[in-house]
Amino acid sequence: xxxxxxxxxxxxxxxxxxxxxxxxxxxxxxxxxxxxxxxxxxxxxxxxxxxxxxxxxxxxxxxxxxxxxxxxxxxxxxxxxxxxxxxxxxxxxxxxxxxxxxxxxxxxxxxxxxxxxxxxxxxxxxxxxxxxxxxxxxxxxxxxxxxxxxxxxxxxxxxxxxxxxxxxxxxxxxxxxxxxxxxxxxxxxxxxxxxxxxxxxxxxxxxxxxxxxxxxxxxxxxxxxxxxxxxxxxxxxxxxxxxxxxxxxxxxxxxxxx
Amino acid sequence: xxxxxxxxxxxxxxxxxxxxxxxxxxxxxxxxxxxxxxxxxxxxxxxxxxxxxxxxxxxxxxxxxxxxxxxxxxxxxxxxxxxxxxxxxxxxxxxxxxxxxxxxxxxxxxxxxxxxxxxxxxxxxxxxxxxxxxxxxxxxxxxxxxxxxxxxxxxxxxxxxxxxxxxxxxxxxxxxxxxxxxxxxxxxxxxxxxxxxxxxxxxxxxxxxxxxxxxxxxxxxxxxxxxxxxxxxxxxxxxxxxxxxxxxxxxxxxxxxxxxxxxxxxxxxxxxxxxxxxxxxxxxxxxxxxxxxxxxxxxxxxxxxxxxxxxxxxxxxxxxxxxxxx
Numbered sequence: 001x002x003x004x005x006x007x008x009x010x011x012x013x014x015x016x017x018x019x020x021x022x023x024x025x026x027x028x029x030x031x032x033x034x035x036x037x038x039x040x041x042x043x044x045x046x047x048x049x050x051x052x053x054x055x056x057x058x059x060x061x062x063x064x065x066x067x068x069x070x071x072x073x074x075x076x077x078x079x080x081x082x083x084x085x086x087x088x089x090x091x092x093x094x095x096x097x098x099x100x101x102x103x104x105x106x107x108x109x110x111x112x113x114x115x116x117x118x119x120x121x122x123x124x125x126x127x128x129x130x131x132x133x134x135x136x137x138x139x140x141x142x143x144x145x146x147x148x149x150x151x152x153x154x155x156x157x158x159x160x161x162x163x164x165x166x167x168x169x170x171x172x173x174x175x176x177x178x179x180x181x182x183x184x185x186x187x188x189x190x191x192x193x194x195x196x197x198x199x200x201x202x203x204x205x206x207x208x209x210x211x212x213x214x215x216x217x218x219x220x221x222x223x224x225x226x227x228x229x230x231x232x233x234x235x236x237x238x239x240x241x242x243x244x245x246x247x248x249x250x251x252x253x254x255x256x257x258x
Numbered sequence: 259x260x261x262x263x264x265x266x267x268x269x270x271x272x273x274x275x276x277x278x279x280x281x282x283x284x285x286x287x288x289x290x291x292x293x294x295x296x297x298x299x300x301x302x303x304x305x306x307x308x309x310x311x312x313x314x315x316x317x318x319x320x321x322x323x324x325x326x327x328x329x330x331x332x333x334x335x336x337x338x339x340x341x342x343x344x345x346x347x348x349x350x351x352x353x354x355x356x357x358x359x360x361x362x363x364x365x366x367x368x369x370x371x372x373x374x375x376x377x378x379x380x381x382x383x384x385x386x387x388x389x390x391x392x393x394x395x396x397x398x399x400x401x402x403x404x405x406x407x408x409x410x411x412x413x414x415x416x417x418x419x420x421x422x423x424x425x426x427x428x429x430x431x432x433x434x435x436x437x438x439x440x441x442x443x444x445x446x447x448x449x450x451x452x453x454x455x456x457x458x459x460x461x462x463x464x465x466x467x468x469x470x471x472x473x474x475x476x477x478x479x480x481x482x483x484x485x486x487x488x489x490x491x492x493x494x495x496x497x498x499x500x501x502x503x504x505x506x507x508x509x510x511x512x513x514x515x516x517x518x519x520x521x522x523x524x525x526x527x528x529x530x531x532x533x534x535x536x537x538x539x540x541x542x543x544x545x546x547x548x549x550x551x552x553x554x555x556x557x558x559x560x561x562x563x564x565x566x567x568x569x570x571x572x573x574x575x576x577x578x579x580x581x582x583x584x
Contacts, residue, residue, distance in 0.1 A: 050456065051455075052452065071455065071460075072452070073454075073456075073458050073459055073460045073461070076457055081457060083456075084452065084453060084456075089450070089453070090445075090449040090450050090453060090454075091449050091450065092445075092449055092513075093445070093446070093449060100439075100442065101457060101459075102457045104439070104443060104459050105457065105458035107439060109439040109440055110440075111435070111438075111440055111467070114435060114440055114441075115431050115434050115435060115438075117434065121438070164457060165456065165457065168457045
């Protein structure tokens with residue numbers, strides 16, 4: 001049984017067919033890439049899978065559970081989380097506080113317990129702080145723990161977005177352009193982080209435009225254009241695939257050089 | 259450094275509590291009565307801000323105070339319930355009605371929420387003025403004072419201490435809630451609701467929690483108001499009152515727990531001073547408006563951010579001076 005099975009996924013925004021009859025699977029332990037030209041529908045596909053938009057048609061099954069029409073918070077409870085390309089963090093929060101929010105699904109968020117200062121709640125706060133620092137260290141953000149998120153460099157904010165998603169202990173993580181705006185060194189560091197996240201037991205589906213990153217990280221790549229899947233395969237195959245080249249560069253034209 | 263900050267806050271807290279306890283012993287009953295009103299407003303303003311941490315301003319807040327007032331007035335005068343029961347009941351009544359209203363209301367955001375909450379508040383006002391059950395324009399009176407073992411709560415000073423203790427309790431509860439995971443989830447929803455959802459936070463649930471909690475305490479403040487005045491009437495729960503709550507909050511500082519109370523203190527003092535100048539006093543709302551605008555222009559994070567701003571400006575001047583001299 002696949003970890004994620006998307007069947008016949010379709011989204012119609014009142015006349016604009018953003019996603020058409022999309023089928024794909026993701027197995028446990030994979031790092032899969034979702035690529036395509038701008039406007040191909042990649043972020044919409046993410047939104048459909050994780051519950052921000054409801055599909056017009058089709059099914060999304062995660063770990064055997066039908067999550068098709070569930071809202072994002074319920075989907076997260078099943079173990080599927082995502083990061084965001086823009087607005088990837090909680091503005092005005094400190095790094096540590098942002099990370100602590102991520103533990104929501106796994107912590108006791110007791111209303112009356114908090115008022116009365118129950119020992120279980122107080123103990124939990126200590127434990128969660130330690131766990132938060134561990135994840136921040138993993139993403140190399142621990143030195144920023146008391147810093148305000150808005151003072152962080154852009155690359156670190158994206159890394160924090162991933163760290164927050166990790167706190168929710170997902171089995172599948174949807175990364176939306178994790179290396180956007182990063183320099184080469186940062187990109188390499190992020191690639192290493194993503195591999196280590198997979199090693200910790202979390203599968204990855206990522207949307208990215210930086211081809212070197214995609215080809216270097218992903219074992220399998222799905223290519224979409226105009227909301228439809230146009231190719232799927234290993235990086236080598238995708239790079240040589242004519243429809244893919246056509247989608248990005250256009251049809252080969254014979255140029256008269258005379 | 260953090261320990262230093264912590265012990266400084268404890269000391270200031272102790273000083274404030276000491277002043278509050280000594281207050282009625284050194285002032286006239288008139289000022290004691292004003293101080294009682296101050297603590298009632300303190301509950302109102304801190305609970306208003308609790309709702310504001312979810313990112314919305316409630317224009318029904320004073321109306322929920324009214325629900326608490328009417329609840330206690332009806333229960334004590336018509337059913338003979340004691341104050342000690344009607345105090346939580348006023349809060350529960352306000353919380354229940356806020357839960358019902360939250361179904362349509364929390365579908366809205368920003369300005370729409372603001373206007374819709376205003377409409378909700380006005381509906382309650384209309385119900386109180388139209389129906390004989392609520393005493394229409396004349397309201398309900400007299401509302402009996404609380405009874406406890408021989409203490410005469412119709413006197414200013416005993417009632418002041420009662421309100422003071424209840425206010426402190428309310429502050430503690432609201433403070434703990436804000437600094438708990440519940441409070442953090444509410445703020446996360448306000449900061450980025452999509453991201454909050456993606457880590458499993460039910461946005462609707464936490465907005466509802468914020469709204470009901472804030473409204474509960476508005477109801478409690480209403481109960482305390484009713485027994486202070488000995489009377490409950492629709493004229494007490496006006497649009498202007500809700501505006502004042504907003505002005506206290508923003509002037510003091512929306513982004514911290516102590517902000518709104520600071521705003522309340524400063525503007526209450528302004529109000530008391532103005533009362534001595536009979537020709538200026540009718541212009542109080544105008545002055546409040548001016549204070550609000552000046553605050554938004556020069557200290558957008560409120561009076562409570564003043565020490566930070568001053569030290570930031572001094573720092574900047576020092577750095578500039580250093581650069582110039584080099």
